[in-house]
Amino acid sequence: MDELVLRSTRVVTPEGERPAAVAVSDGTITAVRPYDAPVPDGARLVDLGDDVLLPGLVDTHVHINDPGRTEWEGFATATSAAAAGGITTLVDMPLNSIPPTTTTDGLAVKRETARGRVFTDVGFWGGAVPGNVKDLQPLHDAGVFGFKCFLLHSGVDEFPQLDPAELAEALTELTRFDGLLIVHAEDPGVIEDAPQRGGPRYADFLASRPRAAEDQAIAGLITLAERLGARIHVLHLSSSGALPLIAAAKERGVRVTVETCPHFLTLTAEEVPDGATEFKCCPPIREAANQDALWQGLADGTIDCVVSDHSPSTIDLKSKDTGDFASAWGGISSLQLGLPAIWTEARRRGHTVADVVRWMSTGPARLAGLTAKGAIAEGYDADFAVLAPEETFTVDPAHLHHRNRITAYAGKTLHGVVRSTWLRGTRIAENSEVAAEPVGRLIERPADGS
Structure with missing residues (x-):
């Protein structure tokens, strides 16, 4: 049962960038469907418009x-x-x-x-x-x-x-x-x-x-x-x-x-x-x-x-x-x-x-060797970044989250605003604001070691 569908005109898949609807269930990508595929009953649709959906x-x-x-x-x-x-x-x-x-x-x-x-x-x-x-x-x-x-x-x-x-x-x-x-x-x-x-x-x-x-x-x-x-x-x-x-x-x-x-x-x-x-x-x-x-x-x-x-x-x-x-x-x-x-x-x-x-x-x-990370494809973790590629911002160290806010990028104007970040289907950041509760996991090298 799909719990979530993220739809964008620009989804980066292993086969290239295309319009698509990405279905998620229990933290895993269950399907990458055509952009105009019907949203299943009970699933929550997040329409990203023309923002690019990337793997986290x-x-x-x-x-x-x-x-x-x-x-x-x-x-x-x-x-x-x-x-x-x-x-x-x-x-x-x-x-x-x-x-x-x-x-x-x-x-x-x-x-x-x-x-x-x-x-x-x-x-x-x-x-x-x-x-x-x-x-x-x-x-x-x-x-x-x-x-x-x-x-x-x-x-x-x-x-x-x-x-x-x-x-x-x-x-x-x-x-x-x-x-x-x-x-x-x-x-x-x-x-x-x-x-x-x-x-x-x-x-x-x-x-x-x-x-x-x-x-x-x-x-x-x-x-x-x-x-x-x-x-x-x-x-x-x-x-x-x-x-x-x-x-x-x-x-x-x-x-x-x-x-x-x-x-x-x-x-x-x-x-x-x-x-x-x-x-x-x-x-x-x-x-x-x-x-x-x-x-x-x-x-x-x-x-x-x-x-x-x-x-x-x-x-x-x-x-x-x-x-x-x-x-x-x-x-x-x-x-x-x-x-x-x-x-x-x-x-x-x-x-x-x-x-x-x-x-x-x-x-x-x-x-x-993280075989469930790094791609938007069926069976992978539902980890995503949503990017507005043509928007710009000027780096202000005061808006950074790392502890000591010094950076070589201070004052630089950069292209690409990260709209949101998703970990196993849960939104963990939106417009640079991070979720209140940490939901990350401690992970280990896959058993096959490769």
Whole structure:
């Protein structure tokens, strides 16, 4: 029995965009019918007019920092921001919380902290750190989606980086049960050799994190993954120089995927004012020509998905008083703004809303193995975002839901207003107002692990 029918002249399905009526029962899509199909007796019709009905976005790179650094962000605030921005599923990173998610005990603490406080569905990555190889299989069995590691200092001492021997050991263990390793790929030696100058000049900060650091790290990861037959995922790619390496590896059958982020696709080094530490992230926002190549990598499928890398902190840690890029926390807060930011630039470059869905919903869902997310099709969760694609708004940090309301997008005019967000057929946000009661669930990696 259909409980709900959402009708729009523009529904993005796996077969393309078309007029349709989407039927929902018990939180699941039961049918995608012709636009003018009769509404069954007893079903509630929501007519969306010409607003676009998208599958809810899936963001697999979010630092919620709870517990332990809840003053930076928390489950309630992060998932509220996500819901307001059209995101229905998050996967939380294992670091910046205390304890980190590097043991099953740490995972249990995080789940208990999140329980009953999430407005979207939330899953968890585990962490691979020195000395926890014995914990990887138990974390996998407990339902984490994969394992994050760093090749250089993570920014927090309780989540150390792996040296080359430890990386090989961890990846060998993950290959034993076909676990996924997701990697912050910057080579520490290249960065140590780069000029390290403090101060407010963005050009100095950019020089301290050269593209070669990413390119060299990714080349090494590909070599190791190819030798072991392992699954690896490159996080937050900012260097276009690595794209030929990744494309060639995929051609050879290496099991490598890669993501990039809205800030690398919509912001450029040329526009970052000196002292504007709200733009600091690692790896950094690079030049416009580099950004053009990233967009080409998205278009040709070398880059698999676009996710936020929402990495917030308290405002004082951004060193706004001095504008010193060296001391400022590296992270862009953008959960609520990712969809309009990407759509604004995508439409300018001639891409479609269906392209954005592929990058920000279908692709991340596939990465995490979420077979009921990322598409408007029969049998999928009734997770939706409703977008007015030609409407614009100017970003006011005061209207954002994440805890510390600082953003590199302040004052920018963006295309694409998120009218509403739906999780399993329940409206969880409307016109940036989030529902009073959290109805999100804590989710686990599907049992088949793929």
